[in-house]
Amino acid sequence: MKHCNFCNDAIIFGGVRDADGQYCNSRCQDQAAARRRSEQAMRANKVQAIYTVQGVAEEMEVFDDKLTITPKGALGFMVKGLKGTKTILFFSINGMQYRKPGRLSGYLQFTIPGGNESKGGLFAAASDENTFMFDAKVDDVVIKVKDFIEKRIKEGRQPAPAQTASAADEIRKLAELREQGLLSEEEFSNGKKKLLGL
Numbered sequence: 001m002k003h004c005n006f007c008n009d010a011i012i013f014g015g016v017r018d019a020d021g022q023y024c025n026s027r028c029q030d031q032a033a034a035r036r037r038s039e040q041a042m043r044a045n046k047v048q049a050i051y052t053v054q055g056v057a058e059e060m061e062v063f064d065d066k067l068t069i070t071p072k073g074a075l076g077f078m079v080k081g082l083k084g085t086k087t088i089l090f091f092s093i094n095g096m097q098y099r100k101p102g103r104l105s106g107y108l109q110f111t112i113p114g115g116n117e118s119k120g121g122l123f124a125a126a127s128d129e130n131t132f133m134f135d136a137k138v139d140d141v142v143i144k145v146k147d148f149i150e151k152r153i154k155e156g157r158q159p160a161p162a163q164t165a166s167a168a169d170e171i172r173k174l175a176e177l178r179e180q181g182l183l184s185e186e187e188f189s190n191g192k193k194k195l196l197g198l
C-alpha cells in the first residue's frame with residue numbers, strides 16, 4: 001500500500017508523483033512543495049525563531065509562517081521514536097486545541113489534513129507528532145504562541161491587498177472617459193487625486 005508523502009493517507013488508486021514522492025492529489029503535492037521550500041529557505045537563511053519553547057518531550061520553534069516540533073531527550077525519543085523535526089505551516093492548520101497544564105501536562109494540538117490528533121486521548125496526544133506537551137512554567141509563552149498563530153492564520157486568510165494595481169486601473173478608466181469627452185479635465189484630476197489618496 002502506498003501512502004501520500006504529505007498527509008500520509010493511503011493512496012488506493014490514482015495519485016500524483018514527482019521526484020520527491022507520491023501524493024493523493026495536486027493539493028497535497030503543492031502543500032508538500034511549499035513545506036519543502038519553506039524548510040530550504042529556513043536552512044539557507046538561518047531564520048531566527050520568534051518563540052522557542054521547551055516542552056515535556058519536545059522543543060517548539062515558532063516562525064513567521066510556520067512552527068516546528070522537535071523531539072528532545074529520552075522522553076522525546078520514547079514517545080515519538082525516531083521521528084525528526086515536524087514542520088507545520090500555518091496555512092495548513094485547520095484548528096488548534098489548548099489544554100492548560102495542571103496536575104497533568106498541558107498541550108497544544110494542531111489539526112492538519114491527515115493528522116491523527118483526535119484518535120485516542122492523552123496517550124495518543126503524547127505520541128502525536130502534531131502535539132506539543134508542556135508544563136506550567138512555560139504556559140504563559142504557549143498562550144502567546146497560540147494567540148500569535150491564530151492572528152497569523154487570520155491575516156493569511158485575508159485577500160492580499162491589490163490597492164496599487166486597482167487604483168492604476170481606475171485612473172486608466174477615468175483617462176478613457178476624459179478622452180471620450182465624458183469627463184472634464186477638472187473632473188478627471190479630482191478623481192485621480194481621490195484614487196491616489198492625495
Ligand SMILES: [Zn+2]
Nearest residue numbers: 004007024028
Ligand atoms: Zn495526501
